[in-house]
Structures are given as structure tokens and as C-alpha cells.
Amino acid sequence: MIKIKKILLVLFSAITLIFGFQFTSLHAETTNPVPTKEYVVNDYAKVLSNSTKKQIIDKEKEYQKTAAKPQIVVMTINSTNGQSIDDYANDLLQNNRWHFGKKGLDNGLLILFAYNGGKNNVRISTGYGVEDILTDAQSNDILMKNKPLLKSSDTSDVDRGIDNVFQSVSKIISKRYANKSLQQIKKDQAAKKRTNMIVFIILFIVLIGVILIVIKIAKNNNHHNGPGSSGGDSSWLLPFLIGAGSSGNNNTFSGGFDSGGFSDSGGGGDFGGGGSSI
Missing domain, CATH: 3.10.310.50 (Diaminopimelate Epimerase; Chain A, domain 1)
Incomplete structure (x- = not known):
């Protein structure tokens, strides 16, 4: 009786392993499909x-x-x-x-x-x-x-x-x-990359300038309003400005x-x- 139970247990384990492997393979196929011979x-x-x-x-x-x-x-x-x-x-x-x-x-x-x-x-x-x-x-x-x-x-x-x-x-x-x-295509792409880099640098400089201006305005307002006053504090704008400058291509x-x-x-x-x- 004990031997029969052991045999059934081994068979059950083998079946579970086989079906488990097939399920894993199927899951992998659906989440990471293999290209067809036509590829496109x-x-x-x-x-x-x-x-x-x-x-x-x-x-x-x-x-x-x-x-x-x-x-x-x-x-x-x-x-x-x-x-x-x-x-x-x-x-x-x-x-x-x-x-x-x-x-x-x-x-x-x-x-x-x-x-x-x-x-x-x-x-x-x-x-x-x-x-x-x-x-x-x-x-x-x-x-x-x-x-x-x-x-x-x-x-x-x-x-x-x-x-x-x-x-x-x-x-x-x-x-x-x-x-x-191919030479012309690579040349066009290189020119496009240079243009994009220049635009990025300009925008970055403008952003830094805006942040410095906001900081200066905030300091001046705090100075005029006196200690403990929050009437003219513009520092709350900084996170939004920094976030706007660092956001990438959003889909x-x-x-x-x-x-x-x-x-x-x-x-x-x-x-x-x-x-x-x-």
C-alpha cells in the first residue's frame, strides 16, 4: 500500500511538473512572443x-x-x-x-x-x-x-x-x-541631434534664469514683509519650475x-x- 502511494505521488509530481512547464512556456510565449519568419x-x-x-x-x-x-x-x-x-x-x-x-x-x-x-x-x-x-x-x-x-x-x-x-x-x-x-541620412541625423542639443541648452539656461529670478523675488518679498511673514513668498513655485525643466518625453x-x-x-x-x- 505504501509503495502504491509512493508511485502515485511520483506520477502526480511528474504530471504537475510537465503541465507546469507547459504553462510557463505558454505564459512566456504570450508575454515575450517569438518573431515569425516574416518578422514584420x-x-x-x-x-x-x-x-x-x-x-x-x-x-x-x-x-x-x-x-x-x-x-x-x-x-x-x-x-x-x-x-x-x-x-x-x-x-x-x-x-x-x-x-x-x-x-x-x-x-x-x-x-x-x-x-x-x-x-x-x-x-x-x-x-x-x-x-x-x-x-x-x-x-x-x-x-x-x-x-x-x-x-x-x-x-x-x-x-x-x-x-x-x-x-x-x-x-x-x-x-x-x-x-x-546612407551618408546623407547619417549627416541629416547628426545635424538634427546638434539642433536638439542647442535647443536643450537654451531651454536649460532660460530655466535656470527663471529659477534665479523667482528666488530673488522671494528673498526681496521676505525682506520687505519682515521676519515670519509669508505674504510674498514665491518659493512654492520652485518645485513646479524644476519639474517642468526635468520632464522628458511623455507618452x-x-x-x-x-x-x-x-x-x-x-x-x-x-x-x-x-x-x-x-
Whole structure:
């Protein structure tokens, strides 16, 4: 009897271990999906039509013939597993599997759709190299124009909405890299970085000047009002001024398919926090 109990215990432990491993693997797959062989099309939620997939892959083939090799990856998932779509996308893009766009140019872009129990959340995430041409405000505008389709309970509407979003962002990306050599693109990006640095320095100097003026006014008011008086104290403004100067880029905005043997992978580009979501 004791031996039978031991055998049953071992069997139960083995079954638990096997199913536990499978569950862990499934969970890892949903929170950290493996790219498909097409790489730029990852329709895990079975939303995209064959025509939409073909357009995305055709555009990728076109981009791979250019010097800059930008990449637009479209992904659909069933759930973000309790995370906001912004956090899910950011975590996803930290993984080496999803570093796309050309390394050094960081010109990748992610369009992510998640059913999330009928919420139909969508996010556009931009690589460092395209944040200046596809701003958060522009991304938000694109998503809002297609919101009725993207939020629809009809899969064909959602497919059309994602296709519209893809077409809009690809026009912007194509315009940036059309008929330009790699040398010219790098030169343009370097110039843009210099401009951004100059703007940042100017704003920082202005901020410091404002803070010093506020401090001086506060001291003068305290001096005129006498000890213990708080009538003209402006020091309460300092936290707001400091906070305004240190805030960064905020993302508040906030059937079988035949790919013709095409296979692709990421190019190693890096992403910041740029983008927008609905």
C-alpha cells in the first residue's frame, strides 16, 4: 500500500511538473512572443487579412533594398496580460528579439494591437531615429482618425484600421528615406541631434534664469514683509519650475498566408519612449 502511494505521488509530481512547464512556456510565449519568419508581420491574434499582410511584407522588401533599411513591424496579440499597452510595448522592445530598424539609425517602428477583452488597445512606438518625423502628436492623430475602425468589434474593420495606420506611417517613413544615401541620412541625423542639443541648452539656461529670478523675488518679498511673514513668498513655485525643466518625453497620448518564401529579421535598432496609444 505504501509503495502504491509512493508511485502515485511520483506520477502526480511528474504530471504537475510537465503541465507546469507547459504553462510557463505558454505564459512566456504570450508575454515575450517569438518573431515569425516574416518578422514584420506577427498576427498572433488572427486579425490581419492576407492582403494587409502582403502589403506589409511588400513594403519591407522595398525598404530592404534601400541604404537605410527602415522597418515597420505590425503585431497583434490577444492580451497584454494586465499591463498597459504602453508598458507591454516598452518591455517587448527591450528584448533583443525586437530590435528592428537599422542599427545606428534606429529607424524601426512598431504598430501593436491587443484585444484586451474588447478594449482593442493600439500603440505606435517609434525608434530614436524617426521620433522627429513621426512625433507623438502625429502618431496620436493617425490613431484617432482610425479609432472607430480600430475599436470595432468587427475583425474586418479592425484589419482595415490597422492597414490604414500602417499606410499612414509608411508614407512618413518612406518620405524620410526616399532616394537618400546612407551618408546623407547619417549627416541629416547628426545635424538634427546638434539642433536638439542647442535647443536643450537654451531651454536649460532660460530655466535656470527663471529659477534665479523667482528666488530673488522671494528673498526681496521676505525682506520687505519682515521676519515670519509669508505674504510674498514665491518659493512654492520652485518645485513646479524644476519639474517642468526635468520632464522628458511623455507618452500620454496616451486562412493560411503565403509570404512567398520571404523571411526577415530585426536590424538591431534601438527605441526610446516615443509614440502614442489608444
